[in-house]
Amino acid sequence: MKWSSVLEPIKAWIKTVPLQFVYVLSAYLGESVSYDVPSSGPKSPLASHNPSFYPGIDIPSKGLVRWQLRLEYFAYETLQVLRIGKLFEIIVDYPDSCPAIDDLKQCLKYTGQHSKLVESFISSIRYRLLTAGASTNDILHQYVSTIKALRMIDPTGVFCEAVGEPIREYLKGRKDTRKCIVTMLTDGTGGNPIGTENTVDSLLEELNRDEENQENDNCEDYFNSDEKQAWINAECWEPYPIETDPLKGSSTRRKTDILGMIVGIIGSKDQLINEYRVMLAEKLLNKSDYYIDSEIRTLELLKFHFGESGANLGEMGMSLDFLDATIISSNFWPPVQEESINLPEPVDQLLSEYAKRFNEIRTPRKLFWKKNLGTVKLELQFGDRATQLIVAPVNAAIIMHFQDQTSWTSKDLAVAVGVPVDALNMRMNFWISKGVITEATVGKADDYTYTLVDMIDSSENGIDNASCEDLRSDEEGETSVASQEQLKKEHAVYENFIMAMLTNLGSMSLDHCYRNLKNLSSYDKSLQELQIFLSVFVSEEKLEFRDGMYYLRR
Known part of the structure; x- marks a missing residue:
């Protein structure tokens, strides 16, 4: 939708049409009082305008000025209602909707009805944005746009705090909020496979702006930065809106920091x-x-x-x-996801030889393979066709067992690969979806027989013969780094012990907690794993983390 400023054209129309009619009517009724004689009372802000301010009118009368004030206030109030009613769409279209935001800013300056904006917009976002059907990435994008748009209307950040509070509280309740925020900072896609570039640019843009501002400040080191900032703050100072809640915010409120507000969602x-x-x-x-x-x-x-x-x-x-x-x-490094698998004998022998040579060259160091990590480049040959794929090691181990034996039961193959049967059945779905393996049920519902196909039609199964296809993204749930849920399960037995220590000591640093846990003979986790486990408790509001110390949340 294309947004344009309509406030100035409306004001010009008021002067051209209604005021001309009022002027003619006033002249007909004999009203011709001008401002040539000083008045003892306060003048209207429009009283100082020269005659050219009123096209076709030599000297405006008091009545004409009053009519103009009434008509313009009515225009401000009406346009304000329309803009507030469309504020959600305006922010969705930001920054293309900046002219409409500027209109709303001017209207609020004259009407002073800021509370209506806050109440109406909070109602809109709760009904249209904070729903289960909206993705976390979309909510974050809208939140960043909201901050930028409201910063144009209110540089003090009062509206951002009031309107952003329900969005922040809602995002804190979503499990993927932290991951989405960090993903936007790292991979440039905002966690959205389609690519929501505006969201990512909002965060990295803020970082780049901070860096550029710092470089500019360094070039002007002859001027005291504190004194310079004080002058800037004094020149740009504006009183807070009268609707400001004194219990929220601060008298030393600084300019809105988008990245800081995003980080505040995480904690x-x-x-x-x-x-x-x-x-x-x-x-x-x-x-x-x-x-x-x-x-x-x-x-x-x-x-x-x-x-x-x-x-x-x-x-x-x-x-x-x-x-x-x-x-x-x-x-x-963060803890690495562990998964035991049995690689085919030729591959395992090559890894052992490599580790042996490494030990000979770098004595006394030894090489321990994380066999479930990395990728494997395979070439599958079917008749006169050859297809190259890049897959996870466990999927490569599975398909390599079909070289010597074309048919396997799920139980036998699970033993050969060294993974649970249910995990194997889930992995086999990958090769079944590619048309490489066929599945048949034998006896029990969870007992399957897997058979290698004689021929594969690559055009029907989405496999390109001309190039090496990276299919790692097709494997759901793949991760090299241990998840917080896994660490939480492994630390569950120590939860009561940690809580008891914090109850007795009041607070503990990460190192102190780690040393106490290491006194237990059964505790074999690293410091990084403990830190991630405690951060889960902080996100669940069981603990507080302040100044490098952990506290029980009261």
Whole structure:
């Protein structure tokens, strides 16, 4: 929808048509009082306008000015109602709707009915946005647009706090909010496969702007930054709207920080950083090339924005000297997802030989393979056709067992691969969907027989013979880094012990808690795993994290 400013044309029409009629009528009735004689009372803001302000009217009378004020106020009030009624659509179309936002700002300046805007818009977002049918990415995009739009109307941020509160509370209740926010900062797609570029640009744009402002400040180091900011604040000061709730906000409210408000949804910078570390580790481990410029750029911007807290992001153990993502030490990386699988004998023998040679060259270091991680490039041959695929190791291990034996029962194949039967059946759906394996039920409902097809029609199953197809995205639930839910289950037995320690001590640092848990002979988790586990408790509002200390939430 195309938005344009209509306020000035309306005001021009008022002067051209209704006021001309009132002027003629006043002249006919004999009213000709002008402002040539000073008045003891307060003058209208329009009284100082020169005669050219009223086209075709030499000297405006008091009655004419009063009529103009009435008509313009009616126009402001009517346009305000229309713009507030369409405010949701206006913000959806931001920044193309900036002229309409400017109209609304001018209307509110004259009418002072700010509370109507807040009440109406909160009602709209609860009915149209905060619903189960809206994706988290869409809600975040609308939230960022809302902040930017309301910042044009109210630079103090009062409206942003009032309107944004229900959005923030709703997003805190969604499980994927944290992941969506961090994904928008890392992969440039906002977590949406279609690509919601506006959402991503909103966050990275804010980081870039902060960096540019910092560079400009460094170029003007001859001027004291505090004194300079004080002058800027004094020149731009505006009183808060009278509708401001004194219990909310602060007398020292600063300019709205979009990224800061987004981080506020997560809870704290530390929780954002922990989630970002997990996602960055996942991306680096899954990279098949050496292009990490985007990750480095995002990392540096986050470190710049978050200061010392963000500096910990650099401790990922990333060896840039070798132009590759390498785990130098597990102490600097999030816990890796463990999954036991049995690789085919030829492959397992090659890995053992490689590990042996590594030990000979780098004695006393040893190489331990994470067999479930990484990717495998396969070439499947069917008659005169050959197809290359890139799949997960467990899927490669499954299909390689069909080289010597073309038919397997689910139980026998599960034993051969070394995975549970239910996990195997789920994995087999991948090859069945590609037309490589056929499935038949034998006896019980969960007992299947899998058979390798003799021929495969690649055109019908979406497999391209001409190129190597990366099918990792087709495998649902794949992740190299352990999830918070998995860590929570593994730490569940220690939950009461942690709660008891916090009850007795009042507060504990992460290191203190870790040392106490290590005194238990059964505790074998790393410091990073404990940190992620405690961050889950913080997000569930069982614990509080302030100034590097954990507290029980009262």
